[in-house]
Amino acid sequence: MKRLTGLKKRNTINFYAFIAPWLFGFLVLTVYPMLESFRLSLTNTGFAGDGDYIGFQNFIQAFTIETSVLIAFKNTFLYVLMFVPCSLVLSFFLGWLLSRQIRFLGFFRSVFYIPYLTAGVAVTIMWGWLFNGTFGLINYALSFFGLQGPNWLGDKSTALISIVIMNLWSIGNGVLIMLAGIQDIPRSYFESAEIDGASTWRQIISITIPLSTPTIYFNLVIGVIGAFQLFNQPYILTNGGPVDSTMTVSLFIFRNAFEYGKMGYASAVAWALFFAIMAVVLLLQASQRKWVFYGDS
Amino acid sequence: MIKKFLSMLLATVMLMSLVTIVTAEEALSGKLTIWAWGADAEAEQREAIIQAFIKAHPELEVEYSIIPTADSVWDQKATAALTSGSGPDLIQMSPDYFGMNTKYYLDLRPYVERDGIDLDAVLVPGMINGYYDTDGKLEGFPMHANIFMMAINKDMFDEAGVAYPEQGWTLDNMLDWGKAFVGGEGAGKTYAMAKHWVMNAAMPYAGGSAPYSDDLSECYMNTPEIEKSLELYQKLILEGYMPNDAESRTIPSAILFQSGLCAMYPLGGFEAAQFLADSKENGINVGLVPMPMGIGNDGKEINVIYATGWAITTTAKNPDAAWAFMKENAFANEEMGKATAIAGMPAGKDVAENYYAKIEYEGFGTTFNDYMVQHLDLSHINPWGGTLASTGDIWANMVEAVTMDGKSPAEAMATYSQQAMDEFASYGFSTAIKAN
Numbered sequence: 217m218k219r220l221t222g223l224k225k226r227n228t229i230n231f232y233a234f235i236a237p238w239l240f241g242f243l244v245l246t247v248y249p250m251l252e253s254f255r256l257s258l259t260n261t262g263f264a265g266d267g268d269y270i271g272f273q274n275f276i277q278a279f280t281i282e283t284s285v286l287i288a289f290k291n292t293f294l295y296v297l298m299f300v301p302c303s304l305v306l307s308f309f310l311g312w313l314l315s316r317q318i319r320f321l322g323f324f325r326s327v328f329y330i331p332y333l334t335a336g337v338a339v340t341i342m343w344g345w346l347f348n349g350t351f352g353l354i355n356y357a358l359s360f361f362g363l364q365g366p367n368w369l370g371d372k373s374t375a376l377i378s379i380v381i382m383n384l385w386s387i388g389n390g391v392l393i394m395l396a397g398i399q400d401i402p403r404s405y406f407e408s409a410e411i412d413g414a415s416t417w418r419q420i421i422s423i424t425i426p427l428s429t430p431t432i433y434f435n436l437v438i439g440v441i442g443a444f445q446l447f448n449q450p451y452i453l454t455n456g457g458p459v460d461s462t463m464t465v466s467l468f469i470f471r472n473a474f475e476y477g478k479m480g481y482a483s484a485v486a487w488a489l490f491f492a493i494m495a496v497v498l499l500l501q502a503s504q505r506k507w508v509f510y511g512d513s
Numbered sequence: 514m515i516k517k518f519l520s521m522l523l524a525t526v527m528l529m530s531l532v533t534i535v536t537a538e539e540a541l542s543g544k545l546t547i548w549a550w551g552a553d554a555e556a557e558q559r560e561a562i563i564q565a566f567i568k569a570h571p572e573l574e575v576e577y578s579i580i581p582t583a584d585s586v587w588d589q590k591a592t593a594a595l596t597s598g599s600g601p602d603l604i605q606m607s608p609d610y611f612g613m614n615t616k617y618y619l620d621l622r623p624y625v626e627r628d629g630i631d632l633d634a635v636l637v638p639g640m641i642n643g644y645y646d647t648d649g650k651l652e653g654f655p656m657h658a659n660i661f662m663m664a665i666n667k668d669m670f671d672e673a674g675v676a677y678p679e680q681g682w683t684l685d686n687m688l689d690w691g692k693a694f695v696g697g698e699g700a701g702k703t704y705a706m707a708k709h710w711v712m713n714a715a716m717p718y719a720g721g722s723a724p725y726s727d728d729l730s731e732c733y734m735n736t737p738e739i740e741k742s743l744e745l746y747q748k749l750i751l752e753g754y755m756p757n758d759a760e761s762r763t764i765p766s767a768i769l770f771q772s773g774l775c776a777m778y779p780l781g782g783f784e785a786a787q788f789l790a791d792s793k794e795n796g797i798n799v800g801l802v803p804m805p806m807g808i809g810n811d812g813k814e815i816n817v818i819y820a821t822g823w824a825i826t827t828t829a830k831n832p833d834a835a836w837a838f839m840k841e842n843a844f845a846n847e848e849m850g851k852a853t854a855i856a857g858m859p860a861g862k863d864v865a866e867n868y869y870a871k872i873e874y875e876g877f878g879t880t881f882n883d884y885m886v887q888h889l890d891l892s893h894i895n896p897w898g899g900t901l902a903s904t905g906d907i908w909a910n911m912v913e914a915v916t917m918d919g920k921s922p923a924e925a926m927a928t929y930s931q932q933a934m935d936e937f938a939s940y941g942f943s944t945a946i947k948a949n
Contacts, residue, residue: 344763350756351700352763370759370917453762458917459910474588476903
C-alpha cells in the first residue's frame with residue numbers, strides 16, 4: 217500500500233477536518249431525518265410516536281383513497297405553472313431594465329430588492345389587507361375605474377391567483393441574479409449589434425436572452441423547487457381555503473403531521489412531494505441541453 | 514448467619530416500603546419535574562401556580578419548564594419526550610388541544626378513589642368533562658377552563674332601537690333583529706356579529722344538536738341538525754350579519770368590534786381583561802349578555818369550553834408528588850387556585866365561586882367571571898381539539914362550501930358529511946368503547 221507523504225497526509229487531514237462540521241451537520245440534520253421520515257412513512261405513527269409497520273399503505277391511501285392529497289398536488293402544480301413562468305419573465309424584464317444606464321439606478325435596484333428582504337409573515341399580512349374584498353386597497357383602486365373587484369382571497373377562483381400575485385411582489389432575489397447574469401454578457405456583443413443596426417428588441421432576442429439562459433435555467437430550477445414548497449401564504453391567509461382551493465402539499469403535510477398527528481401519513485406525502493420535485497428537476501435538467509447556452513458551447 | 518441477616522434486611526426494606534406508602538400523602542419527598550406550556554398571561558399563571566406549590570412543599574425539590582406553544586414547539590418537545598420515556602412527572606395537557614387518548618398518562622381514578630374525592634362536590638360543574646378517555650380512564654385533572662360571553666356595542670343597539678339579547682336568545686331569531694346592524698360599504702361596512710375564530714367550533718351546535726355524542730361513540734355529522742347549522746351559518750355570512758372567512762382573517766374580529774363596525778363579539782375568558790380595556794380606550798360602550806342557545810333549545814348554549822389540566826406520565830418517578838400538585842391546583846390549595854385565576858376560571862368550586870367570580874372588571878362588576886362559573890356546564894368542550902382536528906377541518910370545508918363557494922347546505926352535506934363520518938370513525942373511539 218502506498219504511504220502518503222507528509223504534505224499529502226497533512227492536506228488529507230486538513231480536508232477532513234474542514235469538512236467535518238458540515239459533514240456532521242449534513243448527516244445528522246439532513247440524511248438522518250430523511251431516512252427516519254422514510255421509515256415513518258411506512259408506519260402508522262401518530263402524535264404519540266407509537267406506530268406499526270404498514271408497508272406502503274400510506275402511499276396507497278394518499279393516491280387512491282384520499283382525494284384531498286390529489287387536490288393539494290393539483291393546487292401546487294397549478295401554482296408552479298402560474299408563478300414560475302411569470303416570475304421568470306418578470307425577473308428577466310426587471311433585470312434587463314436595471315442593467316440599463318438609467319437615472320436613480322441604485323434606488324430602483326434597492327426598491328426591487330427590498331421586498332425580498334422584508335419579513336415574509338409581515339408582507340403576507342399586508343397583502344391580506346390589500347386583497348380584502350370589502351375594504352382592501354386593490355378593490356378600492358379598481359372602483360375608480362368603475363370595476364367591482366372580486367373577493368380575492370375569499371373566492372376559490374381567485375384565491376390561488378392572489379397568492380401568485382403576492383409572491384411576484386418579492387422576486388427581488390431572482391431579479392438580482394438575472395441582473396448579474398445580464399451584466400456578465402460582454403458589452404462588445406451589444407456594441408457590434410448596434411453598429412450592425414440591430415434594434416433593442418433584436419439585441420434582447422438574439423444576444424441577451426440566449427446568453428442569459430444559464431441564469432434563467434438557474435432561476436427556473438430554484439423557482440420550481442421553491443414554488444413546490446409553497447406554505448406561508450396559504451397557511452397565514454387562507455388556511456388552505458376557500459374549500460381547499462389554496463391547499464398546497466406543504467400545508468397538507470403540516471396539517472397532517474402537526475395538527476392531526478398523522479406523522480407516518482404526512483411523511484409519506486412528504487416523500488411523494490420530494491419525488492415530484494425531483495422528477496420535474498430531472499426533466500428540466502434533461503431539457504437544458506436544448507436551450508441553455510453556456511459560454512463554452 | 515447470612516441467611517438470617519438477609520431475612521432481617523428484607524423485612525426492614527418491606528417495612529420501610531409500607532411506611533412510605535402509608536405516609537405518601539402526608540409527607541412528600543424527592544424531586545418533582547413539571548412541564549407546562551404557555552406565554553404571556555398563561556406563562557405568568559403557570560409560574561404563580563408552581564411557586565405557590567413550592568411554597569407549600571419546601572420538602573420537595575421542584576424542577577419545572579414553561580415551554581411556548583408557538584410554532585408547535587410544545588407539541589414537538591412533548592411528543593419527543595413522551596415517546597422516548599424521558600418526559601417529566603407532571604405534564605400539562607388539554608382535552609381540547611394536546612394529549613388526550615394517549616398511552617402515556619396514568620389513570621387517575623385510583624388516586625381519586627384512594628383520597629375519597631367527590632369530584633362533583635369540589636369541582637365547578639362541567640370542569641371534569643372531557644378528561645375521561647373513551648375507555649373510562651381519567652387521563653387528566655383540570656386546572657382551569659374558559660368559555661365565552663357575548664360583548665355588545667350598546668350604542669349600536671340603542672341607535673338601532675334593538676333590545677339587548679337576553680338569556681335564551683338564538684341565532685335564528687337574531688336573523689330578524691340583527692338586520693338592523695347590517696349595512697354600509699367598503700371600510701364603513703357594519704355587521705351584527707364579529708366572526709371570532711371560535712365560531713367554527715361553536716356553530717355545529719347552532720342547529721340544536723352536536724357533531725358527535727358526548728362519549729364519542731357516534732358521529733352526527735350527517736344529521737338534519739348539522740344541515741340546519743350550516744344553513745344558519747350560510748345566512749349569517751351571505752346576508753352580511755358576519756364577515757366571511759377571508760375578511761375576518763385580514764381584519765381581526767376584536768378590532769372590528771373596537772372600531773364600532775360590529776354590534777356583537779363573542780368574548781373569551783382568556784382575553785376579557787385586555788379586550789374590555791381596549792374597547793373602553795376606543796370609546797366603545799360595551800355591554801355583556803349571555804351567549805345564544807341552540808335552535809330547538811337543547812338546554813345548552815352555543816358556547817365552547819377551552820380547558821387546560823395536568824396529567825401524570827407513566828414514566829413519572831414521583832407520581833405521588835405529581836398527584837398532590839394536581840389535586841392542590843384543582844381544589845385543595847387556595848393560593849394555587851387564586852394563582853390560576855390569572856388566566857382562567859379555576860377548576861375548584863370554592864375558589865371559582867368565592868374568589869374568581871368576585872373579580873371585577875371596571876364598569877362591569879363581577880358580571881363576566883360570574884357568568885363563566887355559572888355557564889360552564891351549559892357549554893361544550895371545543896369539538897375539534899387535538900385528535901378531532903381533522904374532522905373539524907372537514908366541517909370548515911363544509912362551511913366554506915356554503916359561505917364562499919355558492920353551494921347549498923344540502924350539497925355540502927352530500928359532498929362532505931360522509932367524509933366527516935369516515936374521518937371520525939378512523940379514530941376508533943367506538944371500537945375502544947365496545948372493547949371496554
